[in-house]
Amino acid sequence: MFNPLTRRDMIRTGLAAAGLLAAGAARPLAAGAAEAAAGAAKCSFHLGMVTYMVGAKMDLPTLIDVCEKSGLEGVELRTTHKHGVEPSLDAAGRAKVKETFAKTKVKLVALGTTCEFHAADPATVKKNIAETGEFVKLAADVGAPLVKVRPNGFRKDVSQDESLKQIGKAVAECGELAKEKGIVIVVEMHGPPSDAPNMAKIMEACKHPSCGLCWNSNAGDAKTGSVKANFDLVKQWIKHCHVRELTKNDYPWQELMTCFKGMGYTGYTMLETSTKEDPVEFLKKQRAAWEKM
Secondary structure (H helix, E strand, O other): OOOOOOHHHHHHHHHHHHHHHHHHHOOOOOOOHHHHHHHHOOOOOEEEEEOOOOOOOOOHHHHHHHHHHHOOOEEEEEOOOOOOOOOOOOHHHHHHHHHHHHOOOOEEEEEEOOOOOOOOOHHHHHHHHHHHHHHHHHHHHHOOOEEEEOOOOOOOOOOHHHHHHHHHHHHHHHHHHHHHHOOEEEEEOOOOOOOHHHHHHHHHHHOOOOEEEEEOOOHHHOEOOEOHHHHHHHHHHEEEEEEOOOOOOOOOHHHHHHHHHHOOOOOEEEEOOOOOOOHHHHHHHHHHHHHHO
16 A cells, blocks of 8 residues: 655655664664764864873773773874784784774774984984884884874983974974875974974974874963963974863863864874773763863
8 A cells, every 4th residue: 555655754764764774884882982972073073092091001902992981982002001002013913903993983093102302312313213114104004094203302412492403303204204104293292392382393393294293281381371372383283182181170171172173173182191990980081071171
């Protein structure tokens, strides 16, 4: 018997069917993550975590499971941690890492190195550039778009400006290696040179399109309670971000999120913090705080 469906009924039926097909094709969100995903749709950027410190002792399956259950969307895998994603991995090991992330909605966003370029000895600088190159190859093999490096000090035998130029030029060499693989080098605002004016000088010396900055949410960012002046000084280079415990009022977090929205940021804000709580419950609280901002 003919069923006289109205045009509105047909549209509703079609939308429902499409929704069921999409739900069937996608991996179901873990408990507590559905609300987080709904909130993420309102924002152009994302929340994830650096494995330093909460995830430092988690293997890769545990780490992904914790992210799924807490609604985090991505991870930065820092070197030396239990997940074991290191340049020493052979081809099979790299393929396994890539396959593991292909099965989850959690994105492998970055590899976090400890490579630094301020040494007075040129051979030490070259060694760190070469090590960065090995992480770039690893990133390309496992599917991580970013490789994080850092400044970690000044040379004592030259001016600070000369130190910053040296770091910037070394980062540019890393950028050239990264360009070949389609990877981006992000320089963490870390250590004694970490304030925005110094980081701007590093990037001005670098001048490489495959290099950018990782905003690190340092205590010194806020001048008279605001981060905007320092943020504006370096925002043209920002491609990545670390944040601390978002439930603490030790940093103008709301203003920072507003700054990221204002620049049209589409990357990740990555939690880099420790806790004595159950990691899933702790990260859920951080996600909730992030959503409110």
